[in-house]
Amino acid sequence: MNTVERKYHLLTKANYPQIVSLVSKLCRVRRFELLKRALHSLHPTSLALLWDSFDEPEREMILGQLSSEYAAEFLTELGSDEREAIFRSKDTAWIFDRLEELETDDIAVILRDLNPRDTNFILRRFDKNYTGKIKEILKYPEGTAGALMSSDFLAVSRHATIKSIVSQFQKLVKHDQLEDLQFTFVVDRGNKFVGYIPIRKLILEKSSRKAQEIMQPAQVMVGPEQDQETVAKIFKDYNLLSLPVVDSRGVLLGHITVDDVVDVLEEEATEDMLRLGGVTQDAPHVQSLAQMARGRLPWLTINLATQVLSAWIVTFFDETLSKVILLAPLMTVIGGQGGNATMQAVTVVVRSLALGQINGKNVSKVIAKEVGVSSLNGFAIGTFAAILVYSYTQRAGIAFCMFTGLVSNMFIAGLVGSMLPVVLRAFRLDPALAAGPIATTFTDMCGFSVFLGVATLLIGKFGGL
């Protein structure tokens, strides 16, 4: 890292200790004018990132110095638990004054966390038109396009000239709305969405030109019930900055902006990743130990049940095991490799499904490839393990059992690990559930059966291994 990189890295992270100690000191000596200036020179996101470094009295003093506008942006950047903690110490009038500075989508996000009484109290304070817009967003459940959208936008008619669009835009901004506008939307009679105009076009084109002459026609849009994962995929595929949300008649309800989608992408990736790791719901920074343990216990319990199943399969072979006790430690190798190969196939297929890379056309090819890959590796690992076992024990029978056990185990791992996520998706279930015990146990049961079954046959034939 060169000097400037360090310098600018500072702006985002490395100088946190200095900033924190400066702010704490200014609180302690009650130099509020200086504190105010120091805070406002900081990006609201930076203050949010630093928030857990301050104690309660400091937080109170800091909040007292923030302008409503700054506080509003700061609140949207805080985690919802930290925001709630602040709201508990403030009355609804204080909250309203800050929310007033925000756009409809951010207001809706914050209101979702409040209790219904406070929400209603705050909604009544907004002007009627604005309340309606926020209520429209709140109507849609979290995780949908409707809940993500902002109702703050400028919609103009097909026949509006650039000149009139610019003056409408200026008027709206004067009323403290639409500060972040990137696009003007063009609508038909009845507010039906027909196209959009990037703001820069308003500068580049002659002021007498009409909206319909310079607009980009409507190509991609979503309904408010669309799930956020699909929304994120559309943004990614089409490199969008904004996506219009329309109702069943094509009427423009709002638009989703790319910054919200960035968060969605992270959320969805986190969800998939945790589920693959056997963690259903987890938020380590918010949940209590007991909550976290409860959240993971179901998974472990189901696993226990299925492991009991494979243990039960093994008990059928207790005679074989007592004849050749060495088979017991080797079982751990069979189980371990089957589990690994299953997870490899599941992970690759689940991620490919999430990225939309698997479709009806190539699904059988994908499964065949996974089976091929794990079978190939089964032969390699099986051969290697058999050689190890033989050189350690000098017993070809045991080595042969090891080889057949691993090959069949890993063949099944590829088959089950790649098919199960696809089947789950076909039934509209989460493919990541395939990382669970069903696949691994099935693989284990097959592996153990072949391993111990071959051993039993050989012992029957030759009286030993």
Added chain:
Amino acid sequence: MNTVERKYHLLTKANYPQIVSLVSKLCRVRRFELLKRALHSLHPTSLALLWDSFDEPEREMILGQLSSEYAAEFLTELGSDEREAIFRSKDTAWIFDRLEELETDDIAVILRDLNPRDTNFILRRFDKNYTGKIKEILKYPEGTAGALMSSDFLAVSRHATIKSIVSQFQKLVKHDQLEDLQFTFVVDRGNKFVGYIPIRKLILEKSSRKAQEIMQPAQVMVGPEQDQETVAKIFKDYNLLSLPVVDSRGVLLGHITVDDVVDVLEEEATEDMLRLGGVTQDAPHVQSLAQMARGRLPWLTINLATQVLSAWIVTFFDETLSKVILLAPLMTVIGGQGGNATMQAVTVVVRSLALGQINGKNVSKVIAKEVGVSSLNGFAIGTFAAILVYSYTQRAGIAFCMFTGLVSNMFIAGLVGSMLPVVLRAFRLDPALAAGPIATTFTDMCGFSVFLGVATLLIGKFGGL
């Protein structure tokens, strides 16, 4: 899904079969005028998404109908292997004509995949100034801010008036550059970055105002060597649309736009996820079966080696095992639960590290919590398993071994699974490597030792279980 949602979903996915068959048909009957119109009514991304549905002669005909501008955008949306296949059938002049339509960052992405001879040939054809800009981007390795940045931007002096900025902007767009501009950058003498102006400000402010009066001061920026994961995190935290890249003296080199960062976020999540699943490098749609198998084999081999280690530990207890053969099947439960609990802890901690939620201050709290969670679940699962074993076997000794084995196994799982990623990160290694065999084997070895050790002690004391 309501009707319009279906209708608009069509625009992005559900009507693909119809579009494909229409395009194929137009190719077959050689109605090129109609084909051209049909193709250009499609979003370039949609054509890229459909590309693998067409055969070679169809592809050739489609490419022949695309305007250079459309083809350019289409090429940036294609996967690099599909793009290469097209380039193999075209000469460098054809490639140049399409690249010419693109911005510097997209050109650089495409040139990285070409061989040096073609790259040089193409670079010589651009005008000197433009070639310099592209070479600047190519200088930085993939995965850095420099490689992600675009050198197309408008930089104005502090003292420029809005009027002059607008006219500079208009002139640049006339020369077919900067079509997607969202910001004007403000620079000091020597091109040092001092602030930026959102395009909408050029409409909203009086045309006589100066850049320095209306600009947002420079707050967040990165050096060209900064890794793309950090860049993505800055975008996410600060809700940016664009991030300036500056050299060690603060000179503006270029800027990164949010649409490129969306791809980075997905890439990084995929990388982590696959690594957690034991897959180092994988691109199932590009790699051959042998390549994929080779990519996963190292992981399986290391796993084999460590599993042999735990199998070896187990061999020390063969006398115990031969006395109570029922211990063998139960070992599979111990191993399985330890593996699951380890993966749960590793997944949560690796994801929290990637999201920047773990810092020096809370790291010991995070580890303590993970140990607490898995210990708590160890008691629950251990009790449950012991009851199961007792009701099946009526042998309290075996049930007791099961309980102590599971409790100690899961305690170790929480400890190793949470600490190992943190330690790896401290040594600047990838935390996701912790999902690997080291953690699980260590857990298994402890679990097996306690389980079989307690059994051995009890047998020594009571002569049986």
